Amino acid sequence: MGKLLAVGSMAFDAIETPFGKTDKILGGAAPYIGLAASQFDIDIAIASVIGEDFPESYLSLLKNRNIDTSAIEMVKGGKTFFWSGKYHNDLNSRDTIETQLNVLADFNPVIPEGYKDADVVMLGNLHPSTQLSVIAQMDKKPKLIVLDTMNFWMDNTWDELMQVIAKVDVITINDEEARQLTGEYSLVKAAQKINKMGPKFVVIKKGEHGALLFHEDNIFFAPALPLEEVFDPTGAGDTFAGGFSGYIAATEDISFENMKNAVIYGSNLASFCVEKFGTERMEKLTKREIQQRLLQFKELTQFEIELT
Ligand code: AMP
Numbered sequence: 001m002g003k004l005l006a007v008g009s010m011a012f013d014a015i016e017t018p019f020g021k022t023d024k025i026l027g028g029a030a031p032y033i034g035l036a037a038s039q040f041d042i043d044i045a046i047a048s049v050i051g052e053d054f055p056e057s058y059l060s061l062l063k064n065r066n067i068d069t070s071a072i073e074m075v076k077g078g079k080t081f082f083w084s085g086k087y088h089n090d091l092n093s094r095d096t097i098e099t100q101l102n103v104l105a106d107f108n109p110v111i112p113e114g115y116k117d118a119d120v121v122m123l124g125n126l127h128p129s130t131q132l133s134v135i136a137q138m139d140k141k142p143k144l145i146v147l148d149t150m151n152f153w154m155d156n157t158w159d160e161l162m163q164v165i166a167k168v169d170v171i172t173i174n175d176e177e178a179r180q181l182t183g184e185y186s187l188v189k190a191a192q193k194i195n196k197m198g199p200k201f202v203v204i205k206k207g208e209h210g211a212l213l214f215h216e217d218n219i220f221f222a223p224a225l226p227l228e229e230v231f232d233p234t235g236a237g238d239t240f241a242g243g244f245s246g247y248i249a250a251t252e253d254i255s256f257e258n259m260k261n262a263v264i265y266g267s268n269l270a271s272f273c274v275e276k277f278g279t280e281r282m283e284k285l286t287k288r289e290i291q292q293r294l295l296q297f298k299e300l301t302q303f304e305i306e307l308t
Pocket of ligand 1: 009011012013027028029082083099125126152233234235236237238239
């Protein structure tokens with residue numbers, strides 16, 4: 001059984017989409033990664049930070065999925081990270097209304113002894129220095145280090161971001177961020193440039209248009225499932241990352257062929273995440289539903305053609 005260490009924010013989110021609005025609900029990259037990755041038969045721990053205002057029931061939700069929460073530090077008297085965002089009508093873009101870093105501002109992850117030899121490390125979207133400190137604490141080189149990041153760190157912490165990118169095996173970013181990172185419009189050229197920065201594998205997420213995996217001269221494309229109901233895209237990227245890294249930890253195989261399946265699992269799990277607000281859908285998701293949707297993914301992409 002593979003071991004996955006995931007690091008990311010734990011948050012209160014307030015979300016507005018064309019379909020409705022939520023008050024403070026459970027959010028942050030870490031719960032989405034954890035809920036997705038815990039669908040696999042793996043050992044998993046989350047390193048994060050919360051304030052004293054964080055409800056025990058949210059932690060229980062993770063513990064009940066057999067996620068080790070001992071490295072989620074609770075700061076006495078502190079307030080949990082808060083993020084609010086509003087989606088545009090097409091649901092592909094959003095505005096951040098407010099970010100209150102609170103306890104996340106001084107987050108210093110301490111990796112538990114039992115996870116310093118994790119097979120896979122999933123570095124959720126955080127300050128690149130925090131991500132670097134996690135890598136530095138590992139006792140042995142993980143089989144795979146996966147990095148998620150966003151434009152905010154490109155704008156504000158370029159040098160540190162370059163340092164962490166140089167140390168990871170896989171990067172997952174969205175198409176606009178790949179263009180910003182490289183100055184290239186073509187995603188093929190962008191992936192080649194990112195390759196040269198360090199990661200051997202580049203995953204470019206294109207929201208409702210699927211995801212691309214690049215490795216050397218190979219390219220693989222996974223579609224997103226055309227869905228009837230999309231309520232809230234929040235956490236789709238983190239859920240993808242959790243599905244991707246969870247699958248690799250479970251299979252312990254980092255070949256390109258196996259990574260294609262990891263991309264399919266990531267897309268599959270993300271397709272559920274967007275069906276309800278926040279983490280609601282992921283909390284109740286069953287293995288049977290995942291299997292059924294995998295069949296839909298197969299049907300969507302399989303075709304027989306005679307070459308004449
Ligand atoms: P995604 O929709 O996958 O990009 O992730 C959304 C999640 O990221 C939300 O639940 C937020 O709480 C969290 N988030 C937003 N901004 C930040 C930030 N600057 N650092 C860490 N987490 C963030």
